[in-house]
Amino acid sequence: MLLAEPALLPSVSAHQRVNGATRIEFSATGGKTRLADLYQRAPCRVLFPDIDPGEPVQAVLLTTSGGLTGGDRLRVDFAAHAGARATLTSQAAEKIYRALPGDEPARIDVCITAGVGAHVEYLAQETILFDGARLRRQLDANLAPGACLLATESLVLGRRAMGESLRSGFIHDAWRIRRGGRLIFADALHLDGLHFDGSLAALRAAPFGFGATTAYATLIYAADDAPALLTPVRTRLDEAEVSTIVHATTREHLLILRLLADDAAELRQALIRAAGIVRSLAAGLSERLPQVWYC
Template identity: 25%
Template sequence: MNRAPYTPIITFNHTQAARVSHLRAAFERRGGQTQVESKYHTAPVKIAKTFPMGGPVGVMVMDVSPGLLAGDRYEFDWTAHEDAHVYLTNQSFTKVHPCPDLASGSSMRQTFALSPGAILENMPEPVMLYRDAAFSSETVVNLSQASVWMQAEVLCPGRTLRGETFAYRIYRNRLKVSYEGELIFAQHQLIDPASDMLSAPGCFGGLTHTGAFYAFSDQITAKHIEAVRDAVSGLSVREQHPVIAGVTETHKYGFAVMAASTAAWPLQEALAAAWEATRAALLGIGPLRLHN
């Protein structure tokens, strides 16, 4: 896309006064059930609760603050040991608040380490970028033989009913996936609303919200990808909030579902369909069910 001249911001220059919050957790399979092996957190993020799911474990992440403020840094480290099966989500939207300038933006970094046979499904609520927000997100995944990693993400361009559509400063999103030490996927997204021609054909057009669903495993084959394509193509047509979506095989051991719409919930619906199709085709299990 065309850009007007501007000074690029590569990274946010967090000072010593920046607030860094950590959440680390490891999971193991014991007696047919995945359990928390260890965990550590610093405010304002923590594991609110875990839920048995008949083998897998569900993990609810809580942020007790209003959201990411200027200078905040969240660092999450997730480890799934051999044959562990973990489902991650959070309680509400990740809200990114305004910052006075680009250099004082907030950031989130997540790392996922999966041992052989481990399964980790990360299905968080959408990210909401308030007016004047600057946010950098980085995800690093390390896979082993027969492990499976899935993740969905939905990006909201602001509180649209308050006229905040694309009123944020900048958004950067990186994803790197490695298998047995080999880098097999890397993507880097940068949205700069002040300079990018977001409404142009070939960019967002008239759409505002974006979503993605990723799945990586050495177990993924063409038939799994085709099952997800069928699920996405069979979505109901939403006249008020049309969804454009496509499924693409990655270079190695994975696929990506990319989607766009004019609201978050149709994207959540579309990505949930892709997720459920992946679970059924790849793992042989149905939709998510929590157990008391």
């Protein structure tokens, strides 16, 4: 089925801004997953690398703009029909640069749809925020009964190795997951330095904030068997001696992992390990993530 072209949204900035979009649709026929439809609008591009035997079909998303700034927009629609098995990942870390005064936040919207019995992975690499960056990001997942979703998102609050720190800016990072049309998970991180003495650094360092942490990640596995994986995942993480702070919990149809680190590289390695463990226990897949994570 050919999907309709996403509408171009008017820019609120006086400067040229990107308005990229991609839609990727997979279907299953005879036990094999195949690409059913693809739409891409610059700066969004999708690559389809060769995969190892037994791995789901893989799509790699990249943006040719080299990063985003205030007023830029990206929308990703990722659909897997009944019985399909597919992985969507990103080619590299996404960079969010300083926004100009008066610009709206850069906006990233991801919509994931999984049909009955579909197995979907959304393995996004980290998003790096430069000082003065403004970002509004939302992930919406709509799962049919019997579908499985493994999803990751992470933020780096300034590149410590480069002597950078996120001292000002805006972040709104939200998740919504529905199963059979019912909302089962809603979560949002909201940081706005303008409403806390004008300093995002002060907000981050507050008792309810991040302290010395410069990077964090969320990993969610949504499936019927998700709660049963809590103890095995905790055991495997203990055996792996992951140094990064990792907390795991469950609720109905969900396994939720939060990762916090003082160093972005440490967070990345811990997330690779945690996602590998979950995909191995949940679907019998390799603990190795897509090759782009190791480039």
